[in-house]
Amino acid sequence: MPDDLYQRYQAAHRAYQxxxxxxxxxxxxxxxxxxxxxxxxxxxxxxxAYLTRQPRKH
Numbered sequence: 001m002p003d004d005l006y007q008r009y010q011a012a013h014r015a016y017q018x019x020x021x022x023x024x025x026x027x028x029x030x031x032x033x034x035x036x037x038x039x040x041x042x043x044x045x046x047x048x049a050y051l052t053r054q055p056r057k058h
Contacts, residue, residue, distance in 0.1 A: 005053065009046035016043050 016039040020026040026036035 003050075005046065005050045009043065009050045012039065012043035012046050016040050 016036065019036055019039055023033055023036055025031065025033035032040050
């Protein structure tokens, strides 16, 4: 069963990817409209949490 945190971070990424092309203000990672900023921030926060939980490979 896939990790719930991983699924949430991937869903947040898909939501931002779906928003950005149709938004005239959002540009990759440099500028976001109000809605785009919320979506991108959610994705980044969830991704950071997921990656922090991963074991480090040496």
